[in-house]
Amino acid sequence: MSGHFTSHFPESGSVDQSDQSTSIDETTVAELRELAGRYPQPRSALLPMLHLVQSVDGRVSPRGIEVCADILGITTAQVSGVATFYTMYKRRPAGKHHVGVCTTALCAVMGGDALLERAKKRLGIDENQTTPDGQVSLERLECNAACDFAPVMMVNWEFFDNMDPAKTDELLDSLMADEEVVSPRGAALTSWKEAERVLAGFPDGRADEGPSAGDASLLGLGIAADNNWSAPEADAKPAAETPEAAK
C-alpha cells in the first residue's frame, strides 16, 4: 500500500498563471465562436470550448480562459470555476500522448494497481506528470466503462483492453519512441491534442477506423447464435397472457 493519504488528484487552486504562453490565434477564436453558435444558449458551449483550448495550448491556458469568458460574456472566474471542476481539463501541459490507468476497484484488483506502478517506473514519472521530453503524461483513472475488458488503460481516450505487464511495456515504449500505435477498439492514435479537437466537436474523419466491437461485447451474441436463441417474433404476446402463465 502506498499510503495514498492524499487525494488521487491533489491539484487544487486555479490554472497555472505562471505560464502565460499561448498559441490561440484568430482561427481559434473563430472556431470558439462557432462552437458557441451551435447551442440554443452560447454558454452551453463552454465545455467543448475548453476542449478546443486544450487542443491548441495543450492545457487550459490563462489566455484560453480569457477568450472563452470574452466570447460568452461571463467572467474569467466563472470559466476557471468550470475548468477546474472537470478532470479532463489539464492545468499543466499534458504529453503528446496522455496515458490513463484505471484503478477503480475492479480494474485495481484485477491488476490495474500493478500496471500503474509499472507505468510509473517505465516512464520514470509519477502520476499527473509528463516525461521531460513532453512525449507521455500519466494519470490514474476512474472507471472508464470498459469493465468487461479489465484491466483497462486509455491513451488519448482510446481503449487499450485486457492489459498485462508485457502489453503495457510494449505500449509505453512505442509511445515514447513515437511509433504508430493502433487502439484495439478504436483508430490509429493521433495526439492527445488532436483528440481534444474531436471532443470539442471538430471531427477528424477517423470514425470508420477500427472494429464494431470488442470480443467481450460480442460474447452473449455469439452464445445466442450457437444456441439458436433470439428475441421473440413481432406478434409475441405478453408472458401474462400465454396459456403457460395462465396455469
Added chain:
Amino acid sequence: MTDMLTPVLSSQWGQDKSWKLARYEATGGYRALRTALDMQPADVVGLVKNANLRGRGGAGFPTGMKWSFVPQDNPNPKYLVVNADESEPGTCKDIPLMMATPHTLVEGVIISAYAINAHTAFIYCRGEVLHVIRRLQQAVREAYAAGYLGRNILGTGYDLDIIVHAGAGAYICGEETALLDSLEGRRGQPRLRPPFPAVAGLYASPTVINNVESIASVPSIVANGADWFKSMGSEKSSGFTIYSLSGHVKRPGQFEAPMGITMRQLLELSGGMRDGHTLKFFTPGGSSTPILTDEHLDTPLDYEGMAGAGSMLGTKALQVFDDTTSVVRTTLRFVEFYKHESCGKCTPCREGSWWLVQLLMKFEAGTAEEGDVDKLLDICDNIGGRSFCALADGAVACVTSAVRHFRSEFEQGYHTPARELFPYEKSALFAAEGDR
C-alpha cells in the same frame, strides 16, 4: 417461454461496419421512425407507457410516464437530453452500443423527441471515449444527410436538431440535474427538486433526460409493439435489457436477455468463475448498488428481485469478485471513487466520503481500532439520505452492504492488514511485482 438470451440492441454489433447508416438501414433501421412519424406524438408516449419500458440508467423510472410529465401547454421549447455519461463503476453497456450501432440511438432520439414535441435534442456523452464520440458525430451527420434530421423530416413537417456533446470528466454529470448544469456550461452540481426537469430542466424549460439504453430500446418497441416487448421479462420488469458481467469470471462480457435472468444463469453463460475459485460477492448494478453474495444466485435480476434482496437493479453491471478478494480493499476503492467524484455541494457527502476513506485506509492497513466498524456505520448514517443526490447514497451503500455480509473481515482490520489476509497478487490476472 422466451429464449435465455434475446439480442435486440446488440443483434448487429458483430456486423462489419455496423456503425454505418447504410448497414443500419439494410437491417430495417429507420423503419420504426417512419411508423412513429405517422402516429400522433401522444400515441407514441402511450405506446412506450403501455410497453412499461423502465429507465435502464439505474433508477428504473417508467420512461413513458416521464415523457407524459412534460407540460405540453408550457410555452418554452421542450428538450430531450440523452444521458450517455456512462461512468458508474462496473457499467459498460452504453459505450459498446454507441460504438457499434450509434444509429439505434439516433433513431430512438428522433422518435422520443417527436413524442415529447422537442425540436432540439442533446446526446451528452462522457468525454473519455474518443472513438465513441467519433461514431456518434458521424451517425448524426449521416442522419442529417439522409433527411432523418433537420427541417421537415421525411416530409412530415417535423424539425429536429441533435447536438453531440462531450463531457469533460465528472461522474456526477450522470446525475440528471448535474448533467443539466454541465450542459449549461457550469460545474456539474445537482439541483434541488422540485421543480423536476420535466417542468424546469435545461434553460428552465421542460426537459426529458433518458439513459442511452432506454432511448435505444424505443425503435424496437415502435416496430414490434408493446405486447412483443412485454412478452419478455415479467409484468413489472418487462422487456429485454443488457447485462454486463465483469471481474473474476472465465469470460466477461455483455449479455442481452429478458429481464429477470439470474446470476447463476449468467455465470454459467460466462463459463463460471476462474478455475479453482468461488464467488465471494458481486454488485448487481454498479458500485452504488448494495453488494450481494452466493445466497442471491437465484434471485431474478429485475427491479423487484433486487429490491427484495435489499439491493437495486441499477445499471445491471455485475462486477464479480472471487474468494481471493479483500472486501475491505474493494470497499476502500469504491469509496475513494465517490470521494473523488463528490461534487462538493453537500457537506455530508463532501466531508463524509473523505472521512470514510480515512477510516477505511486504517482497516486496509490493519490499524483500525476496536469499535471502528460501528464508527464506519455511524458515519454512513450521517451521509446517506442527507444530500441532494444519490451519489452520497451510493457511497454509503457499498460500505453498509459490505459490513453486513463481511463484518468479521472488517474486524480483522483491527490487527491484520488486508493484503496479509488476501495477498493482492492472487486477485490479479497476472503475476507482477509492485502492486500496492
